[in-house]
Amino acid sequence: MxxxxxxxxxxxxxxxxxxxxxxxxxxxxxxxxxxxxxxxxxxxxxxxxxxxxxxxxxSSRTDLIAAVVDDFYDQYDQWIIDINPLPGADWLSRERARVERSISFIRKHPLAKVVFLNRQKEPLVAAVESRRLAAHLQLAIENVLLAQSRGEIDKNIGAYVACPMVMGGIRELMVQLLSNSPHLTSDSTQLLDQTMAFIARAMGLPNRKQSS
CATH class of the missing domain: 1.10.10 (Arc Repressor Mutant, subunit A)
Structure with missing residues (x-):
């Protein structure tokens, strides 16, 4: 039910x-x-x-909060998930552009702290978030499988293992970013370089630093 x-x-x-x-x-x-x-x-x-x-x-206060969270993820998807941020580029360059947009969105959106830092969510709100994150994960897996079919990522990389690890790591990075962790660099380009180095290793790809 x-x-x-x-x-x-x-x-x-x-x-x-x-x-x-x-x-x-x-x-x-x-x-x-x-x-x-x-x-x-x-x-x-x-x-x-x-x-x-x-x-x-x-129907209730919680229902309203859940709808707000759902709307937040609609905006997130429109800006990050539902687009090709770098048409014609290779997989790693395209995902670098996507991660860059994600960091920018999270830093600027007034609701990001509420959504990402509130660890104790009411069940209805948690259900919305669980559904949205599951959809993101499925899209990430399909993205990697497509890249593998095109020869951009080694087929020996397990998409169903690598994608949850990468997405979980990026989400926790956003939490640390919103928490103003003193351990994170304030240089946006350096932060992006470090994030992409992690993703490249997870996908078995050579890392290429790029200027933003």
């Missing part, structure tokens, strides 16, 4: 879709400004709607 709510817009009219989006934006602002805390009354004030109207779109 799937307990995860359907946070995607249903068969709403245009005005209702706009109202729902305004509520989502207000909730995102509230979460960002209050470090992950959210009060329905405050969201209603910001969105210029009644508290009761919010419950027409979201």
């Amino acid at each position: 799937n307990s995860e709510p359907d946070n995607k817009p249903k068969a709403y009219g245009q005005k209702a879709k706009q109202t729902r989006q305004r509520i989502l934006q207000a909730a995102a602002q509230e979460l960002a400004e209050r470090g992950g805390e959210l009060e329905i009354a405050s969201v209603a004030t910001t969105a210029q709607v009644s508290s009761g109207l919010i419950y027409r779109y979201f």
Whole structure:
């Protein structure tokens, strides 16, 4: 049985879709400004709607937070996952561009700290995140398998082993970055070089430093 709510817009009219989006934006602002805390009354004030109207779109406070997290990953996917960041380039150069976009997105997005640093998520929110991360992992595996079929990555590299390791490592890097770890370089190019050296080794590829 799937307990995860359907946070995607249903068969709403245009005005209702706009109202729902305004509520989502207000909730995102509230979460960002209050470090992950959210009060329905405050969201209603910001969105210029009644508290009761919010419950027409979201079954609970947690459902609203889950929808905000889902929307965060929609934005992440649009900027990083769903595009080819460097058409015509080899696999490693293309993924370097993707990682660079990912670091930039995480550093700039006001909700990144809430999503990445909150380790104790409510079940509905955790279910949304689990689904999105599983989708990212599947796409990464398909990406590597395609590169292997093209001869860009050695077929002896286990995509189902290497991809979870790389993606888990990159996600933890984002956590450290958002936590302002003193052990990370403040030089964006150097950080990208170090990240790509790790990815290259995991994929059995020679590392090539590049200037951004």
